[in-house]
Amino acid sequence: ETGVTQSPTHLIKTRGQQVTLRCSSQSGHNTVSWYQQALGQGPQFIFQYYREEENGRGNFPPRFSGLQFPNYSSELNVNALELDDSALYLCASSSGQGASADTQYFGPGTRLTVL
Amino acid sequence: GESVGLHLPTLSVQEGDNSIINCAYSNSASDYFIWYKQESGKGPQFIIDIRSNMDKRQGQRVTVLLNKTVKHLSLQIAATQPGDSAVYFCAENMGGGSYIPTFGRGTSLIVHP
Numbered sequence: 522e523t524g525v526t527q528s529p530t531h532l533i534k535t536r537g538q539q540v541t542l543r544c545s546s547q548s549g550h551n552t553v554s555w556y557q558q559a560l561g562q563g564p565q566f567i568f569q570y571y572r573e574e575e576n577g578r579g580n581f582p583p584r585f586s587g588l589q590f591p592n593y594s595s596e597l598n599v600n601a602l603e604l605d606d607s608a609l610y611l612c613a614s615s616s617g618q619g620a621s622a623d624t625q626y627f628g629p630g631t632r633l634t635v636l
Numbered sequence: 637g638e639s640v641g642l643h644l645p646t647l648s649v650q651e652g653d654n655s656i657i658n659c660a661y662s663n664s665a666s667d668y669f670i671w672y673k674q675e676s677g678k679g680p681q682f683i684i685d686i687r688s689n690m691d692k693r694q695g696q697r698v699t700v701l702l703n704k705t706v707k708h709l710s711l712q713i714a715a716t717q718p719g720d721s722a723v724y725f726c727a728e729n730m731g732g733g734s735y736i737p738t739f740g741r742g743t744s745l746i747v748h749p
Contacts, residue, residue, distance in 0.1 A: 523679070554736075563725050563739030564680065577736050611679050615735075625737075627672075627679030 523547070525614050525628035533634045539600045542631045546593040546614030552576070553595045554625065555587060558609040570595060599633075607635045648746045655716045657743045659709040659726035666728040670737060671700060671711045675722045683711070683724075713745075721747045 524547040534540050546553050552571045556564035566579035570589035584600040593614070599606055609632050613625035649655050661669070667688040672680035686693045686700045686709075693700050699712040709726050723744050727737035 523681070525679075552735075556739075561742075563727075563742050566736050566738070569736065579736070613679070624682045624685070627681065629677065629679050 523626035523628065525612065525626050527610075527612055527628040527631050529631060530629070531632045531634075533636060534602050535636050536602055536604060538602050538635075539598065540602060540633060542597045542599075542610050542612075542633070544595045544597070544612035544614075544628055546595065546612070547626055548593055550593060550614035550616050550626070552615045553589055554613045554615075555595075555597045556611040556613065557581070557606075558611055558630070560608070564611055567597070602635045604635050607633060609633075645741070646744045646746065648748065649716050651716060651718060651747055651749050653716055655711075655713040655720070655745060655747075657711045657713075657724050657726075657745065659711075659740055661707050661709060661726075661728045661740075663728060663730055663738075664704075664707065665730050668729040668735075668737075669700070669702060669709050670727045670729075671698075671709075672725045672727060672739075673720075673722045674725065674742070680725060716745075716747050718747045718749055721745055 526545045528543045554569040555567040558564040567581050569577040573589045586598045589595040609630040611627050611630045613627045615625045670685040671683040673683050674680045684695045684698050684700050686702050691702050697714045701710045723742045725739050725742045727739045729737045
């Protein structure tokens with residue numbers, strides 16, 4: 522196992538609702554990244570946090586936001602859910618920063634279904 | 637836009653055979669490449685990586701080859717086992733001081749006993 526955990530495992534929401542997904546990184550890993558993986562596709566980068574500050578962002582709208590906490594936990598928040606937000610959401614933690622970042626360790630993901 | 641893609645969506649092999657999974661990338665600025673294995677119900681698992689100043693790197697039963705001339709990456713798995721059955725992704729990092737990997741679509745490897 523990678524030592525990265527995510528909760529909940531599965532979640533069902535309706536369109537327009539808000540959702541918070543949680544991730545617990547490996548101890549000592551100051552970088553956390555979040556990805557969206559649609560069925561049959563590769564993970565798409567949402568954003569990355571390093572020491573509680575956003576360190577990079579992919580092509581996702583502002584209704585996708587995040588937080589990173591000092592205790593190696595983090596959150597992904599999605600407002601005004603749309604049907605296309607249905608996907609597997611993955612977090613990955615690593616030590617270091619930027620180009621010196623160590624290997625990313627992925628959690629098992631949260632399966633979000635938007636009805 | 638530039639993207640990472642895979643040539644074959646599905647690869648079926650017999651147990652004991654060698655497997656080769658290919659990946660094409662189009663961003664010449666990419667300086668770091670990673671192969672991941674994703675089993676059903678799990679997150680991607682790091683297999684092996686390679687930097688752009690290398691053309692080959694070997695791990696345990698796996699070898700990654702990088703051909704920057706044609707922007708091609710491959711993962712070779714020796715003596716493929718049923719436990720190797722999974723979806724394999726290549727990912728590229730565009731450098732510039734950031735680590736934001738771009739994943740390809742994935743290849744499903746099916747190993748028949």
